[in-house]
Amino acid sequence: MEHQFWHTRWEKGEIGFHEGTVNKYLHDHWPEFSGDSTDAVFVPLCGKAHDMWWLHDRGHPVIGVELSEVACKDFFEEAQEKAKVHPGEPFTTFRHDDDLELWCGDFFQLVPDDLKHVRLVYDRAALIAMPPEMRRDYVQHLTAVIPDGTRILLITLDYDSNEMKGPPFNVSDQEVFDLFEGDYEIDHLLTNDMGRDSPFAKRKGLRNGATESVFYLKKN
Numbered sequence: 001m002e003h004q005f006w007h008t009r010w011e012k013g014e015i016g017f018h019e020g021t022v023n024k025y026l027h028d029h030w031p032e033f034s035g036d037s038t039d040a041v042f043v044p045l046c047g048k049a050h051d052m053w054w055l056h057d058r059g060h061p062v063i064g065v066e067l068s069e070v071a072c073k074d075f076f077e078e079a080q081e082k083a084k085v086h087p088g089e090p091f092t093t094f095r096h097d098d099d100l101e102l103w104c105g106d107f108f109q110l111v112p113d114d115l116k117h118v119r120l121v122y123d124r125a126a127l128i129a130m131p132p133e134m135r136r137d138y139v140q141h142l143t144a145v146i147p148d149g150t151r152i153l154l155i156t157l158d159y160d161s162n163e164m165k166g167p168p169f170n171v172s173d174q175e176v177f178d179l180f181e182g183d184y185e186i187d188h189l190l191t192n193d194m195g196r197d198s199p200f201a202k203r204k205g206l207r208n209g210a211t212e213s214v215f216y217l218k219k220n
């Protein structure tokens, strides 16, 4: 998507993707996924997801990357927390306690040095925010900037694309294999059928329903 698309969404407050509480798959699967580790977590396209406070509260240093300055400011203000802001190019950083940082700028400007301390990635509504023609670039860039051995908790969404235009875009389980195979070990943990009566399907008019999938990935 064009950057302006997202800036406009944030300026108008059209952020239906924002959950305002910890994501249920993160909550249910992170303990098994990460074990006792307090390794650093990278959150691409992070918005103002409460999930980052949740990860931070579990002892993980967190670095999120987000295009919108509105999102970055709201993230701290809504939690009544302070952040030191360091304006810069290509990222302005919002730093809290030295170990929770939001980098405001374009994900595609990250370089490997930025994430050399990261061992875990949490991708909720990042891959599926990318239109089909950008997804391979997204995965290639992610793969280029995270260290070998990094593990990813990935949550995807699938629905009948004749019924709705994204974002969020429909990403099939097969596409996840197509995108990550070769560079990653892939563990398809679950697919949850949300059904046509789910609040999401009703809101979006998805008469054929929708599914969400959870994957554990490990970069070779």
Ligand SMILES: C[S@@+](CC[C@H](N)C(=O)[O-])C[C@H]1O[C@@H](n2cnc3c(N)ncnc32)[C@H](O)[C@@H]1O
Pocket (backbone or CB within 6 Å): 006, 007, 017, 018, 019, 044, 045, 046, 047, 048, 049, 065, 066, 067, 068, 071, 105, 106, 107, 108, 124, 125, 126, 129, 167
């Ligand atoms: C669907 S939202 C998901 C936000 C968050 N992951 C969540 O679960 O609430 C996608 C976010 O990605 C941001 N975004 C889109 N393209 C980006 C890019 N190239 N670099 C950084 N952030 C981007 C948007 O501003 C938006 O906040």
